[in-house]
Amino acid sequence: MRDPVAPPASFESLLSSVLNAAFAAALHMTRNRTDAEDLVQEAAFQAFKNFHQFEPGTRFKAWFLRILTNCFLSRQRKKKREGQTLDIDDAPELYLFSKSLALDPKVADPATLVVSKLETEHVTEAIASLPEEFRVVAALYFVEDLSYREIADMVDCPVGTVRSRLHRARRLLQKALWDVAEARGLVPSASAGKETP
Amino acid sequence: MTPDRFTCEEAFRRLDDYVDRELSSAEAEQVRAHLETCAICAREFDFEERVLARLKSRLRRIEAPSDLFERVARSLRSR
Numbered sequence: 373m374r375d376p377v378a379p380p381a382s383f384e385s386l387l388s389s390v391l392n393a394a395f396a397a398a399l400h401m402t403r404n405r406t407d408a409e410d411l412v413q414e415a416a417f418q419a420f421k422n423f424h425q426f427e428p429g430t431r432f433k434a435w436f437l438r439i440l441t442n443c444f445l446s447r448q449r450k451k452k453r454e455g456q457t458l459d460i461d462d463a464p465e466l467y468l469f470s471k472s473l474a475l476d477p478k479v480a481d482p483a484t485l486v487v488s489k490l491e492t493e494h495v496t497e498a499i500a501s502l503p504e505e506f507r508v509v510a511a512l513y514f515v516e517d518l519s520y521r522e523i524a525d526m527v528d529c530p531v532g533t534v535r536s537r538l539h540r541a542r543r544l545l546q547k548a549l550w551d552v553a554e555a556r557g558l559v560p561s562a563s564a565g566k567e568t569p
Numbered sequence: 570m571t572p573d574r575f576t577c578e579e580a581f582r583r584l585d586d587y588v589d590r591e592l593s594s595a596e597a598e599q600v601r602a603h604l605e606t607c608a609i610c611a612r613e614f615d616f617e618e619r620v621l622a623r624l625k626s627r628l629r630r631i632e633a634p635s636d637l638f639e640r641v642a643r644s645l646r647s648r
Contacts, residue, residue: 384642387638387641387642388638391633391637391638391641392631392632392633393629394633395631395632395633395634395637396628396629396631396633399631400628405634409634409637409640412633412637412641413640413641413644416641416644416645417644417645417648420645465581466613466616466617468616468620469613469616469617472616481619482616483615483616483619483620483623484619487619487620487623487624488623490627491627492627492628492630492631495624495627495628496628496631499628514624514625514628514629515628515629515631519591520589520591535585535586535591538585538589539585542585542621545624546620
């Protein structure tokens, strides 16, 4: 019989293989490293407790990310709902594309103009500025190749809702990335060039 | 039989699903057919695909703290 206290070696080895992706997703959801570590710990405990429900042969990473997401959403339900930090109306379609072309209309690869200048911490900062419902799906979407159906299972909502949230998340993220790049001086500021009184 | 081609608007509405490979093969083929004949849309789609690929690449470099696994494993053993 399995020792109920000691985690089986297979659980530890599976956990070890998904830890970086789980921590990255937790970091985007919680927006700080300490909370992300706590969230991973909590998810690991829940996963261990329910390891008998994991079906061998299925993706442990997807199963673990689902537990991690549930832990996060359950924590958030206990907190006061946070205010939205970005307005979707301020983030038109193809925001980065049009901004990049405005910088250099003849550039062969406009995607390099802004994104290549952004470090991981800048992208993390931009994701952190997204409202929670968009941040959670973006966290899962960016750290692992998951289908909309898999993300829908993780956040427990219809596929159509995931599709719509991801669409909005990407629009908001493009605007947020530009704002971060502007604030860090990586691209010319909108106020640059304006005459000072 | 060649499928009907999408207009720019119809193709653009499917941009996210296309880059995420969420379209049916028939719809994906219609989008591809449109992109082959419309340089403007092709450039926009290409931009979005490249941006997403770069963002994913950046974000997948994040590593958990080196001692996190040991802390989690220790905590599980002590419960």
